[in-house]
Amino acid sequence: MSSALVWFRRDLRLADNPALQAALDAGHDVIPVYIHAPSEEGEWAPGAASNAWLHRSLAALDSDLRARGSHLVMRQGGSLAMLQSLLAETGAAAVFWNRRYEPAIQSRDTLLKRTLRGQGIQADSCNGSLLFEPWQLATQQGQPYKVFTPFWRNALTRWKVQPARDAPPGLSAPRVEGARLDTLGLAPKVRWDAGFWQHWQPGEAGAREALEVFIDGALAGYRQQRDLMDRVGTSLLSPHLHFGEIAPWRIVHALEAGRSAAADADIDAYLRELGWREFAHHLLHHFPATAGENLNPRFDRFAWATPSAASLQAWQRGRTGVPIVDAGLRELWHTGYMHNRVRMIVASYLCKHMRVHWREGARWFWDTLVDADLANNTMGWQWVAGTGADAAPYFRVFNPVTQSEKFDPQARYISRWVPELEALPLKARFAPWQHPHLLAEHAPDYPRVPLVDLAAGRDAALAAYRRTGAG
Structure with a gap:
């Protein structure tokens, strides 16, 4: 044979x-x-x-x-x-x-x-790996999309998901050997990743289990709860999708099997998130330089700040003095993952308050995320920075305090990842620099003031964006 x-x-x-x-x-x-x-x-x-x-x-x-x-x-x-x-x-x-x-x-x-x-x-x-390959969807003029909504509208008109197929029950034995896995140098010599595996099970079985857990749990209420940081409100399937441990069409079939009047809005909301993944690959294929360059060349004139090594490391290690930012970066360091809403807040603080080039953040995420996907990572960072496709308006600067109050109202997420602030009253945990005596008493080792003042950083960013002609 x-x-x-x-x-x-x-x-x-x-x-x-x-x-x-x-x-x-x-x-x-x-x-x-x-x-x-x-x-x-x-x-x-x-x-x-x-x-x-x-x-x-x-x-x-x-x-x-x-x-x-x-x-x-x-x-x-x-x-x-x-x-x-x-x-x-x-x-x-x-x-x-x-x-x-x-x-x-x-x-x-x-x-x-x-x-x-x-x-x-x-x-x-x-x-x-995709529901639609990058060259299968185009505008009426035959051009690649740069805006998500018409891209997804077109995708839904051509929606035809391929059937799911089970694994073969048996395979012939190869008459050839290879290298041992441990010789590839993938596993860290110093086990800094030990905390990862309390949260994750890599492999196809782990992906299937994560999908089942999502359908039985967080899918109900997904549309409203996906942004809440203090609970498991998302599927946690992104690393499994990145490594191809589960096909997106199997996820679609599993969700569609549970269609009901009560579930429709949550299922559609999740399918839309799969659509963003498709859009990211569409963009990277058609605009390959964007992994390192602005999609919108107008922002090539933007006056990015040159961060000191100390300030960049403070951001990376969750020592900015802004609790929700620090919580997200510590979650990343300990688990290889960060809640999606927090990713946007963390990225906005770096790109807009600190005015550090989005490439610095993209590189850090690339090295520390277990779901580090070049298409998604590039699109996400350029979206926050305002330099990419379907980007957030330049004048949208996430306020990390109001964001944490809205999406982590009991500060449970903050308290979990910045435990030194747990002894502070609830209100003080969102902006501890506004309560210096409490901070000095209960969390003397936490930064006294933010790395960049929120109001000053926002104003400087908006002024720099206006100088590019964005405003």
């Missing part, structure tokens, strides 16, 4: 895996392959938190394969060279993979496919 390599990348699952299914449908014995080649990611090689998750996700995938009589063949080195070596070792006639959309990876994959086909090897790629 003929064999084919199935090259796993950000599709670390056996169910709903179009590349795997295509190889099986073609009648091939499957040789599952993972190639570790971070240098091919360009300037966006995975960060430390992503690598820590990847280590565990690969272990879970290998375990799932072994339960079906197979195993994951892991190699390290140039992708083309490793694939060619494996083709020679195994006599495989084809290579199948699921597409990725990051600019450096798209360029590599195009060259790789052309080279393999030129050598007489069948090389086919599939859509394993």
Whole structure:
């Protein structure tokens, strides 16, 4: 029987895996392959938190394969060279993979496919991660969208979700071995990630469980509660989606199965969030330079401040003196994750109050988030900074005090991640610098004043934006 390599990348699952299914449908014995080649990611090689998750996700995938009589063949080195070596070792006639959309990876994959086909090897790629590929939706003028609402309206008119498919019950055993997982250097030598795994279970089983927990719990009331920080009001599926441990269409099918008059608004609200994920990939594909450059060139003239190393580190480590900002950054440091509403507040404080370039924040999130996705990360930071597609108006500056009072009204989120403030009266926990005697008595080690005064920072930011012509 003929064999084919199935090259796993950000599709670390056996169910709903179009590349795997295509190889099986073609009648091939499957040789599952993972190639570790971070240098091919360009300037966006995975960060430390992503690598820590990847280590565990690969272990879970290998375990799932072994339960079906197979195993994951892991190699390290140039992708083309490793694939060619494996083709020679195994006599495989084809290579199948699921597409990725990051600019450096798209360029590599195009060259790789052309080279393999030129050598007489069948090389086919599939859509394993999106409901709509970036080139499938365009304006009436044939241009890419830059605004979400018409993008999503068009998507809904063409809504046809592919069916969910279960994992194959058994697979043939590859007659080739690979590197041991621990030789890839993904797991940190110093276990700074230990706190992550109290919150997360990487792998396909963990993704399925997270979906079930969401449907049974936070989905009811999702539309109203997704912004509340003091509870689990979201799906927590973003890292599983990023690593391809679950397909977006499986999520859609699971949600649609629970449709009812009572659930419609919450389901539609969640599907809209999946739509933002689609929009982010649409933008990155059509505007690949935006991972490091403003989509709106008008903001190239913006007068960003040059932060000191000390002030930037204070922001990174949650020592700004603004409790909701510090809480979010400490949550990130300890769990590899940050609540979405808090991400916007944290980003606004950096870009607008501190007037630090959004690239600094994007880089920090890239290294510390377990769901660090280039498309989502880029779109989110440019949205807050006002420099990107569908961006927040330049004059929108999140007030972290009013935001925390509205979305964390009992300061539970703040108290959890900034526990030194828990002894303060509730009102004082939102803006402790306004209560200096209480702060000195109960939290003497917490910053006495914010890194940047909220009113002064806002005024300086608005003045700088107006000088660009934004106003």
